[in-house]
Amino acid sequence: MSNKWKKAVSALTLAAAAFSFAVAAPQEASAQVKGHLSKVQVIKKAPVYTNYKKGKKTHKYLKKGSVKKVKATATDTKKKVWIKVGTKKWIASKYTVVITTTAHRKAKSSSITKAANQAAKAANKAAQAASQAAQSASQAAQAAKQATAALTTNQVNQAASSQAPAGSSWQQSRVVSLAKAQVGKAYVWGATGPSSFDCSGLVQWVYKNAVGKTVSRTTYTQVYEGVNVTVSTSSLQPGDLLFWGNAAAPYHVAIYVGNGQYVSAADEQQGVILATLSSYYWPTVARRLL
Template sequence: MILDLKNNFVKATAAAALTIVGVSAVNVAKPNSMTSHVQAATQKVKINYVPGYGVNVWDNYNHGHFTGKRVKHGTTWNVISTVTDRKGRTWYEIGQGEWVMSKYAKLVHTNTQKETKDDDSIGEWVAVKTPKKAKKSVQATGDAAGVIALAKAQAGKAYVWGASGPSSFDCSGLVQYVYKNAAGVSLGRTTYDQVKQGTTVSMDNLQPGDLLFWGSASAPYHVGIYLGNGKYVHAATPSQGVRVQTLSSYFYPSVAKRVLN
């Protein structure tokens, strides 16, 4: 009986030791020892959004909820896994139950430690679909011409949250100001209101004066005015102010609206 108790004690002690070792082994496991599903843990992504802003982090890639966290533009994160959702969108898991859409990030080569500037593509590639090239714009006339002229005239002015002109603007304030004063069109004050106005148009059929929105098609976070020939004007960030830029796959609109006939 004593011998049996000793044997059982030895077995239990050995099992406990194996359990502890097993836990320790998991905690220090190297990325290359993981399964193919999480092989992407050997990769990193650099958030490529809007300077001064962050990307929402979701708790799931299919019908997920906003976690209340955001990752800042320009920060680099390890990728735990890469998944494509039911709508064909690619997601990166950057933490346990923390997901970001791939269109807001750039994959960084793992065989180089070189840090690159946000506008330097060396050692990186863009993990987004290349947008279709917009058709050549027709010449703006009438109200559209007035909208374009007034919008361009605001370039260089300051970005101030909640401002609607004439010396400073936020993104929706600029749009509201330009349309009211150039075309007599009253638009809502926020991007949420403005995206509900006008008619939706495809990104490959833009015309000067169309509104461009970024983010959710029903609740966008940013808006600008299309100028034609692939260019748009917007109140970008506090550090950049109102500026004219060219449409880019790094920062591509999700929906366009036409509010001028």
């Protein structure tokens, strides 16, 4: 596949994603106050309680994968975070991951419309570029197929690895040092530091404060940042992001710090930990941001 075709398809994909975000923005702006959570996804079977304060456990459960709007959040006397998903329906936050956070209530619809229009223009330009590139796509695809068939398995792996940037050693060092410095801090669902974190909040905070790099808020968006890296200790570099779960919608993220180890905001019981990669808990995706 030619570089021209790749760039056109990539531009079209990014423009389409930007358009989707701009159109969806009014729903976030009309949700709750700034900083509150609007939606969560259940990552494992969650029992439903009537209240977070000595509430009774019902015979109902929320299925894994279900998405719920957040009506309210609360913390009990044991500092356990609870989410209200309906009338007399509360679940513990440890069974969920954040999908979206609300925008500021004062976000103006005019700015949203402007963003949508800009995204639409970008999508049109990308579509034109893709159309032009499509004229030679068939020949490029055939050439790529023949070239790939001639490569050995080792050569394919080397080619894939060469596409990922080597990264800057000083940036990697700062990310690793700051990530390790957070070990021992508390895990709080929805927290973004500096005294407590959830998994994606830790990644966002470390990158911002270590090297000034802005990273998105959730695992669902972080998994599309940077470039893909083969999930093996020989390919991973310090600072790479590790994801667990569905490749398109992972439920957990951590920062690889080298020597087969990673820093992770694990859960309410463990907090932020330094852990070692295990075949029983192997990441499904790795991304390189540096």
